Amino acid sequence: MATSDGWSGTPQVREILRDSIAGARAQIAATLTTALVLATVCFTILVTTGQSAATQAHIIGQIDSAGTRLIALSDNDGASGILSTAPEVISGLSDVSWAFGLGAAIDVTNPILPVGRAASRVLVGELPPELPIIQGRAPRPGEAVAGVGAATALNLGPGLGRIQTIGQADSDPIGVVGVFTATGPLAHLNDVVLIAQAPEDVGTLRYVYVMAVNVVIIDRLEHVLTTSTPATYPVAMTVETPVGAIAWRNAIAGGLSAASRELMALIMAVGAALIAITMFTATTSRRAEFGRRRALGATRSVLVASLIAQTAISATPGVVLGIVSGLGTLMIGTGMVPAWRFTAGVGGLVLLLALVASTPIAIIAAHRDPLRILRVP
Amino acid sequence: MTEDRPLMVSVRELSFSYRQDSSAVVEGLSFGAPAGAVTALTGPSGSGKSTLLYLLALMIRPTGGEVIWDGQPTGRLPDATRSQMRAARMGFVFQDSLLDPSRTVLANVCDSGLFAGMPHSVAVSRAQQLLARFGVQHRADHRPGEISGGQAQRVALCRALLTDPKVIFADEPTGNLDDDSAQVVWQALADHADCGGTVVLATHDHGLAARSDVEVRLIGDGGVEVRSANGHQ
Numbered sequence: 131m132a133t134s135d136g137w138s139g140t141p142q143v144r145e146i147l148r149d150s151i152a153g154a155r156a157q158i159a160a161t162l163t164t165a166l167v168l169a170t171v172c173f174t175i176l177v178t179t180g181q182s183a184a185t186q187a188h189i190i191g192q193i194d195s196a197g198t199r200l201i202a203l204s205d206n207d208g209a210s211g212i213l214s215t216a217p218e219v220i221s222g223l224s225d226v227s228w229a230f231g232l233g234a235a236i237d238v239t240n241p242i243l244p245v246g247r248a249a250s251r252v253l254v255g256e257l258p259p260e261l262p263i264i265q266g267r268a269p270r271p272g273e274a275v276a277g278v279g280a281a282t283a284l285n286l287g288p289g290l291g292r293i294q295t296i297g298q299a300d301s302d303p304i305g306v307v308g309v310f311t312a313t314g315p316l317a318h319l320n321d322v323v324l325i326a327q328a329p330e331d332v333g334t335l336r337y338v339y340v341m342a343v344n345v346v347i348i349d350r351l352e353h354v355l356t357t358s359t360p361a362t363y364p365v366a367m368t369v370e371t372p373v374g375a376i377a378w379r380n381a382i383a384g385g386l387s388a389a390s391r392e393l394m395a396l397i398m399a400v401g402a403a404l405i406a407i408t409m410f411t412a413t414t415s416r417r418a419e420f421g422r423r424r425a426l427g428a429t430r431s432v433l434v435a436s437l438i439a440q441t442a443i444s445a446t447p448g449v450v451l452g453i454v455s456g457l458g459t460l461m462i463g464t465g466m467v468p469a470w471r472f473t474a475g476v477g478g479l480v481l482l483l484a485l486v487a488s489t490p491i492a493i494i495a496a497h498r499d500p501l502r503i504l505r506v507p
Numbered sequence: 508m509t510e511d512r513p514l515m516v517s518v519r520e521l522s523f524s525y526r527q528d529s530s531a532v533v534e535g536l537s538f539g540a541p542a543g544a545v546t547a548l549t550g551p552s553g554s555g556k557s558t559l560l561y562l563l564a565l566m567i568r569p570t571g572g573e574v575i576w577d578g579q580p581t582g583r584l585p586d587a588t589r590s591q592m593r594a595a596r597m598g599f600v601f602q603d604s605l606l607d608p609s610r611t612v613l614a615n616v617c618d619s620g621l622f623a624g625m626p627h628s629v630a631v632s633r634a635q636q637l638l639a640r641f642g643v644q645h646r647a648d649h650r651p652g653e654i655s656g657g658q659a660q661r662v663a664l665c666r667a668l669l670t671d672p673k674v675i676f677a678d679e680p681t682g683n684l685d686d687d688s689a690q691v692v693w694q695a696l697a698d699h700a701d702c703g704g705t706v707v708l709a710t711h712d713h714g715l716a717a718r719s720d721v722e723v724r725l726i727g728d729g730g731v732e733v734r735s736a737n738g739h740q
Contacts, residue, residue: 137595137670138624149621156609422605425566426666427594427622429587501561 150439160412165448167408171401172452179394184466198345202370203338211362214332217255225347230255231335238293240284248280253324266308269326275308277320406487413491421500430496437492445484449477514539515705522571532558545706547716550725556709565589594622598667602679604659606651613647616665623670637665657688677708
């Protein structure tokens with residue numbers, strides 16, 4: 131049946147939104163209550179589960195930095211003949227953070243004070259971040275850097291010095307321009323002097339160390355390295371992956387995740403109940419409004435949409451407040467904050483929870499008999 | 508003569524009971540509310556005046572018979588269409604005004620425009636004109652709790668008239684008002700009828716009923732008497 135006049139009898143979405151904003155402002159007590167409940171839920175999740183997530187990420191980060199991503203290609207007896215171009219080729223793979231190669235060990239001494247000795251190896255590729263220079267500078271081709279243990283053994287002073295191959299007194303000494311320190315799976319390099327060389331000046335390598343971009347792709351990368359590392363006889367090459375460390379890491383990550391999930395589920399359940407009660411109370415107190423609006427021509431769907439829009443309008447500042455205060459508390463209390471994805475996920479989930487909790491209540495309210503409100507005894 | 512006027516809304520063999528096992532509030536009722544006239548539904552308390560009003564306004568569905576709008580039966584119309592008809596073609600005045608206490612007078616008047624699909628700017632402009640017409644424009648920014656009962660009912664009249672509806676339903680519109688305010692309300696309803704609109708009011712005020720063009724008197728147990736007059740005064 132057509133309606134009279136120029137009015138469609140169907141409210142415009144923009145006008146419903148405007149009305150919802152006006153309604154949220156007019157019912158400031160209900161709006162503030164909703165916002166505060168949601169802020170509290172968000173805050174609680176962040177300072178409990180969020181802290182767990184941040185701690186978990188920190189622990190996993192530490193474990194990963196300790197070597198779960200490091201793969202070592204080795205050719206102990208030189209049978210494989212790993213080509214000196216291997217580090218450059220491997221570094222070009224998308225799953226690789228960095229790679230460097232080491233040649234065979236040669237004993238060196240300090241020609242000025244030849245009482246100590248240390249092993250030296252040719253270095254092909256950039257010195258990785260895991261071997262930070264703590265004194266001097268990084269080497270250029272033809273220069274050397276010593277691990278902290280090797281520097282002590284060779285009596286290299288603050289101004290550093292030179293090294294010379296033992297038993298080759300007529301060979302040219304090589305300048306040592308820096309000292310590095312190594313930890314974790316590369317700690318054994320502290321006792322080694324690394325002599326930087328361009329790949330074209332080196333024959334074959336005994337070791338190539340490869341850092342994967344993340345622990346998840348270790349298996350795939352191991353297969354790629356086995357098949358595509360440039361070597362004369364690749365099958366003689368040994369590929370070592372940190373299988374034990376990865377298993378350990380995954381076990382810890384799984385345990386932490388399970389604990390976080392249980393805690394979050396508990397808080398979300400309590401939060402959902404609180405939100406539902408808040409929505410129910412806020413909606414119940416507005417029964418007269420719904421009855422009047424039904425009489426004035428609001429369809430049930432318009433009433434539901436309006437209520438949900440009002441919930442979103444009340445909930446959004448609450449979620450923002452809860453996240454900001456939660457992150458602030460974590461930052462001040464622990465110095466750690468969860469990943470932005472986690473934080474955004476919590477905010478989105480709580481907002482969704484509020485909308486979901488308000489929907490059935492809105493539907494029930496829209497289906498109430500308006501005559502109970504409108505009829506005066 | 509009201510008999511010559513087209514029927515805007517009418518009922519045919521209308522029956523209604525709140526529960527299946529309870530007695531009918533109205534039964535086998537047939538009458539029409541003509542355009543350009545005031546039709547009063549009268550009867551003792553509990554006789555079903557308000558129920559009949561809300562049946563005519565398509566807020567509840569009859570258990571038997573038909574409500575006919577502009578010559579078209581409404582029984583099969585879905586709820587959304589009935590709501591849209593209320594928004595676009597009907598205005599309501601309730602006994603206790605039923606204004607939203609949390610919003611301003613102006614916002615309350617604009618409320619009916621929202622559901623009719625009226626742009627907010629148009630609603631505000633028309634609302635201000637109506638508030639001025641009924642002498643309450645100075646209360647536009649007040650809350651309903653800050654105005655008198657008579658002023659509140661004038662605001663309710665503004666809300667009912669905002670969309671220029673074909674039919675105004677009024678449920679005991681002067682029930683709680685002093686004589687002056689009651690006269691303002693009556694005059695507004697009569698003016699609407701004079702302009703070709705239809706007014707249906709439920710009232711136990713015999714004076715109001717006497718001034719109406721048509722009186723539909725509910726006498727209990729579903730019975731009804733219809734009186735037609737020459738015109739409202």
